Amino acid sequence: MLRQNLNALLNPKSIAVIGVSNDPSRIGGRILRYLKNHGYKGDIFPVNPKYKEIEGIRCCPDVASIPLEIDVALVAVPEKLVLSVLEESGKAKVKAAVIYSSGFSEMGAEGKGKQLKLRQLAEEYRISVCGPNCVGIIGFHNQTAMSFSQFLDVSKLIPGDIAFISQSGALGGALLNRIQDRSIGISHFVSTGNEAILETSDYIEYFLDDPKTSVIMILMEGIRDGGKFLRVADLALKRGKPIVVMKVGKTETGGKAAGSHTGSMTGSDAVYDAIFKQKGVIRVEELEDLYLTASTLSKCRLTNGPRVGIITTTGGGGVILSDELVSMGMDVPDLSEPTIEKLKDTKASFGIVKNPLDLTAQVVNDPLLFPKSIQTFIQDGHLDNIIVALAMVAGERSKERASYIIDVAQTTDKPILTWWASGSLSMPGMKMLENSQVPFFSSPTRCVKALHALVRYANILKKKDDWMMCTAPAVVNESRLSIKGVERLYQGSSHVLTEHEGKEILASYGIPVTKEGLGSDFDEIKRMASEIGYPVALKVVSPEILHKTEIGGLRLHLNDDNELRKAYDEVIRNVKHHKPNANIKGMLVQEMVSPGREVIIGIIQDPQFGPMVMFGLGGIFVEVLKDFSLRHPPLKENDAWEMIKEIKGYQLLDGARGEKRLDQEAIVRTLMAVSSMALDLKDVFSEIDINPLVVYPEGGDLKAIDCLFVKKHEVRRGIADD
Amino acid sequence: MLRQNLNALLNPKSIAVIGVSNDPSRIGGRILRYLKNHGYKGDIFPVNPKYKEIEGIRCCPDVASIPLEIDVALVAVPEKLVLSVLEESGKAKVKAAVIYSSGFSEMGAEGKGKQLKLRQLAEEYRISVCGPNCVGIIGFHNQTAMSFSQFLDVSKLIPGDIAFISQSGALGGALLNRIQDRSIGISHFVSTGNEAILETSDYIEYFLDDPKTSVIMILMEGIRDGGKFLRVADLALKRGKPIVVMKVGKTETGGKAAGSHTGSMTGSDAVYDAIFKQKGVIRVEELEDLYLTASTLSKCRLTNGPRVGIITTTGGGGVILSDELVSMGMDVPDLSEPTIEKLKDTKASFGIVKNPLDLTAQVVNDPLLFPKSIQTFIQDGHLDNIIVALAMVAGERSKERASYIIDVAQTTDKPILTWWASGSLSMPGMKMLENSQVPFFSSPTRCVKALHALVRYANILKKKDDWMMCTAPAVVNESRLSIKGVERLYQGSSHVLTEHEGKEILASYGIPVTKEGLGSDFDEIKRMASEIGYPVALKVVSPEILHKTEIGGLRLHLNDDNELRKAYDEVIRNVKHHKPNANIKGMLVQEMVSPGREVIIGIIQDPQFGPMVMFGLGGIFVEVLKDFSLRHPPLKENDAWEMIKEIKGYQLLDGARGEKRLDQEAIVRTLMAVSSMALDLKDVFSEIDINPLVVYPEGGDLKAIDCLFVKKHEVRRGIADD
Secondary structure, eight states: OOHHHHHHHOOOOOEEEEEEOOOTTSSSHHHHHHHHHHHHSSSSEEEEOOSSSSSTTEOSGGGOHHHHHOSSEOOOSSSHHHHHHHHHHHHHTTOOEEOOOOOOOGGGGHHHHHHHHHHHHHHTTTTTEESSSEEEEETTTTTTEEOOOGGGGOOOOOEEEEEEEEEHHHHHHHEEEEEETTTTTTTEEETTOOOOSOOHHHHHHHHHHTTTTEEEEEEOOSOHHHHHHHHHHHHHHHHTEEEEEEEEOOTOOOSSSSSHHHHHHOOOOHHHHHHHHHHHHHHSHHHHHHHHHHHHHOOOOSSSSSSSEEEEEEEHHHHHHHHHHHTTTTTTTOOOOOHHHHHTTTTOOSSSSSSEEEEEEEHHHOHHEEEEEEEHHHHHHSEEEEEEESSSSOOOHHHHHHEEEEEEEOOOOOOOEEEOOOOOOOOOHHHHHTSSSOEEEOOOHHHHHHHHHHHHHHHHHHHHHHSOOSSOOOOOTTTTOOHHHHHHHHSSOOBBOOOOHHHHHHHTTTTOOOEEEEEHHHHHHHHHHHOOOOOEEEEEOOTTOTTTTTOOEEEEOOSSSSHHHHHHHHHHHHHHHHOOTOOOOEEEEEEEOOOOEEEEEEEETTTTTEEEEEEEETTTHHHHOEEEEESSSSHHHHHHHHHHHHHHHHHBBBTTTGGGBHHHHHHHHHHHHHHHHHTTTTTEEEEEEEEEEEEEBBTOOOOOOOEEEESSSOOOOOOOOO | HHHHHHHHHHOOOOOEEEEEOTTSSSSHHHHHHHHHHHHHHHEEEETTTSSSEETTTTTBBBBGGGGOSEEEEEEOOOOHHHHHHHHHHTTTTTTTTEEOOOSSGHHHHHHHHHHHHHHHHHTTTTTTESSSSOOEEEEEETTEEEEGGGGGGSSSOOOEEEEEEEESSHHHHHHHHHHHHHTEEEEEEOTTTOSSSHHHHHHHOOOOOOTTOOOEEEEEEESHHHHHHHHHHHHHHHOOOEEEEEOTTOOOOSSOOOOOHHHHHHHHHHHHHHHHHHOOEEEEEEHHHHHHHHHHHHHOOOOOBBEEEESSSOOOHHHHHHHEEEEETBBOOOOHHHHHHHHHHTTTSSOOOSSSEEOOTTHOOTHHHHHHHHHHHEEEEOOOOOEEESSSHHHHHHHHHHHHHHHHHTTTTSOOOEEEEOGGGGOOOHHHTSSSSSOEEHHHHHHHHHHHHHHHHHHHHHHHHHHHHHHHHHHHOOSSSHHHHHHHHHHHSBBBHHHHHHHHHHTTTTBBBBOEESSHHHHHHHHHHHOOOOEEEEEOOTTTOOOOOTTEEEEEESSHHHHHHHHHHHHHHHHHHHHHOOOOEEEEEEOOOOOOEEEEEEEEETTTTTTEEEEEETTHHTSSSSOOOOOSSSOHHHHHHHHHSSTTGGGGGGGGGOOOOOOOOHHHHHHHHHHHHHHHTTTTEEEEEEEEEEOOOSSOHHHHHEEEEEEEEOOSSSSSSO
16 A cells, blocks of 8 residues: 555655645645646645635635645644644545644654654545655656745756655755755655655665665764664665765764663764664765765666776875775776786876876876876776876866777776866856766765765665565574573562673573672582583672672682682671672672683674674773774674674784684674573563673683673662672 | 075076977976966976977076076976986086986885985085976976876866875876866975975975965875974964875884884884974875865855754655764754744745755755754854755756855855765856855865864864973973983893883883882891881883793782782792793882772874873773874863873763763873873883873872883893793
8 A cells, every 4th residue: 555655755646735835835836836836737726715816827725626636735734733634635635745743752642642643634535645844846857846845946857866865845946956056867756744644664675676776865964763764774775776874963972871881882973874774774974975975876787896997187186086095995006017018009108007096187188188098997807996086187188088088988988987187267167067977076075975876776686685684583493591490580670680680681592691690608619610610700699789899799719619608798897898798699700811812702782773792802901992893683794703793803803913803703603692682581571680790712612701781671770789 | 504495496587407308298398388378487407418499498408507596496307317417407506406207215225325315415516406206296286297197187277275186196286187177276286205405394484474375285205304294284374275185005104113002012103193292283084175165165264163954855864964973073053042032033935944954955946944954053143164065956046056155155254165975967056166265065075074163273273372392391300310320220231220220211201110129138128118117019010021920920909918928939939930040139129009990191203203101091901992082282271181182082081881980080180291201202112001001090199010111222131031
């Protein structure tokens, strides 16, 4: 149903304009005018009891009196009339509606109530609703301008293959103007508003099936249903249609104080960032990069790799491009011998033949140097992409320069991007490039960022099977604790599991933990210590004592029975003194593990996306340097490797400073196990923190030293000592 | 002399065009045409034996036959004629010359030789030379277009108060076109070329005295004379004329493999970055930010602080601005109660009154909301700056909107910046803003970056005395080693000092070092150990053994004479086994220091700027995370504090994770001591590395555990064991 109605919404055969007005300053006035001006070819029915006729079209007093079936009702009435209009439209079998009116969930509690009613009505009558509180929808191919955005004052809509979904209406409309100034064509523009019914992911799904759309760009404030977004993002990869997102609200943090290290480290923006990376969604950081990147993905075929050849008439410009390329991890390789020979043959007396290739002012005397050099770069198999940098070329000559590039670009699949550093004097050439299939930029940085996105997306598509969600159920591990087992551990008044309880769960997922035992008297503890083998550590176990060190509830490096006895007595004394009323579950005796590199693996719960697996280096790195990675479970091995490699301190795991490479395979195994745990236990624990997890050199595996499981329900605060 | 001739160069009363041509495609042809077209008011003398007259002006066969004194010779002859023309000009008492011709130092060894001859001639005849290999100089106030850049095809030069110095000629010319498209006025444009005589710092110095220039912007590839740049940068702070720099060649690393941790970490870009920070030079990262930031500094008066009020008609735009502001460390504070009351009084029914203030579509019905809200923000003492974000406003209405902002901005010194998200439909309003004193941006990110530069510069000016170079000699420390003392340590064949020798120097500068002694037999060592107090460490000392641990030449945690004896015998045995021919200077017995936070302080030598002091956290942070700071000595305390605070891991020194704040004052003292050391010993050692330096909690001071002094001369390689 949704699909069918979405088609009615986006390609309507008949439109009712409800609340139409003959005052062009009013929304209802503008909509009718724009619809007509931009040449909508279907039937238009203005609805307003005040008029008999408007702009030469007969006006109906209400929806019921429209003689034909209506695909879309454009609702431009004051908020207080919206619900009755919607009901009336429902009764008249209208398939879809665009509700422009504001005054709903964006206006606090009262507005939220109204939006809920709107939602109920829409569901009852099966109306697909865009909005409320939006600027509407514009179809560029079908000339269907169902919006009041003043952008529609333009004389002509430029159709293209980029769908533009904007959660911000005013900003989206403004950007459209700039986008079309640059001759970037659009298939549909959708302002999603409050997303009472249809949400961003629904539109994405529609455009994935739309033959007129090949790239989807989104100005995003947030996703309502994380699961739906994950599903359509996977579908987009399958179809090979890139999604480019500018996500605003970056600095808004997840907010709530969390009980674990992992929890305190994650704000919702980090989660979005991880989801985008994991699903091959291309995130841009600046508004202008949104349409420039989308346009580049629309114009260019895929690239083979990150190697870039630069042709320039300004040495300084070549250096700037190289700076940007290298700092984004791309290559500006030396030219191959055959290429150097060929370039020398073109009797070029320009300086030195290298990459970037500076044609210098020589190109003025010999303009053919230009296409010849590009051609030579195209033929060089060691270059995957070409950037051509142009400087001060005025008037007719700028057109000549542009046409050389456009002609030669048609002979190849290799991406050729252009940056032109000058201004109005070169406008004739710039306009030619804008109107061609050659991506054109006025900023070198934006040019390189767009190319970077192209390289990344090509890379992702090559191995898209690794990237897509694993649909198979997580591997079942026989030794895993049964639900009953977890329930047993879950008893008790504390809002967290004890370290020992937590490790029982970890061990059941095959994660190596310290050898240890929980004893209730010294004899038992002594026996355990000899089984474990000295040296050992001794820790008091009590849900009321979270910070054992501070009250002397922890002793390390105990080498024999005597030292153990002494430590036991001390800990008992300290606990009695500092926490006389604590509920003591016993004493934990634990092997002293040999030192290694400490890492953290954890699970948090995100309100939109559910459980997220987190990885980082030991405390300082995660807490102070905010150096951690996140992914959504179930993980594929590919995800786990990415999580390890994307942290800034990765070299510390890979043999920095002459150390041995650590057992990264063991970290991957553990991340996969935690991924299963995240899904199995997502309704039971709100946060899980394995910290520290000590990793040893290659082949040496790892070991969980401590862990924290925070229960999801029955969170009891005030029990712990902080 | 230089000053006088620079004035002749930049404000010439008479110009000779040598190598003039009647072919407008040739440099000599274009120059004459541009000079005339843009209305140069002084005397022009074309020089070329081929012509009698050109463009209606009498042509001289050579410089000698020009009847008047010439301020500037514009030299547009082939490279092989340049030297003779320069000599001829010298004999004719020409004061300055612009040499456009290429074929000098940019063309390898032969070209460098020619440039040296050019330099000798210029010095002999006292001619101030701009170039060679440049596109020339353009005076915008005096209409003196001495360039062949096609930018001069524009119909009109727009004068202003920004001087533009470009080391890249072609790129500079191209940018000029774009800059003037945006109505940004320029005082002078100088393409410096190969800087055979006049270099960037000379032009800066001139513009600091030029009443028509208030901001200097530089497209920089590198500085030849570091000391001169430091001096003029100080002068710029004194005059309150901001210098804005785009430095290209970022990813080019310092290159040479260095012997110490400090040395290996520093590339020349990090040095430039440090120099810019230290001297209050504003560095921008993208080309477009260069002129947008310069223009903002030219248009705005200084700001009082980092607090920003945002007024917007697009909610999404407000969020984007907030994101950028917060991520750059600025504030978007809550509105004060009086401001909220006033805004409510303006009977605004727009959503919620907060910062960012979203005027919503309401502003269409009540356009005065716009100036009223801005006025209210101006009156709010808790807001230092205002950003106004505009969305889709078309045609005449865009002019109305712009004029409101321009009018209200004239009533205040508070910076008001504007960002307009739409395109051509709003052009009338945009053009009004561009032509006004209100900074205007089409990118929200560039708007915030420019405001950030304004805030930072205002901050620097407030305490410019702290920022300027300390001209007083470094404080003399009586206990410092005499030159003779250093010379004594400097003897010997090794290219480094031993740890023990290095510490003698550190101690003489008042830097706490480990208690230790160098003994030659066990009895002596035992005596020293008891003086120092157990536990101690024992290390073999030999210039041939740099990596003591690997060959077992180091023993730690020795608790008594017995353990010391055992360790002594082991070390002797190990050294004999692994390094039988090593020259052993003795054994170092050293106190075991209590654990603390490890930091590194070092000195490197930069080819342009000389010694640089470096600070960072222990090895991993500097080597793997590249988290370190640099400054040029002599340091002021202000610099030392900045060095500490600008590292990413600063929180680790300031009580992160419930730890105590460390003795940062001790770090500052040590940085100041190292600053003196850097100047005293700059001709003696190429690198100094104090690593690790263990810092204790507040009041606990610090202690140097190890150090490395690499000698500057007589570097002997191949002695060390790696």
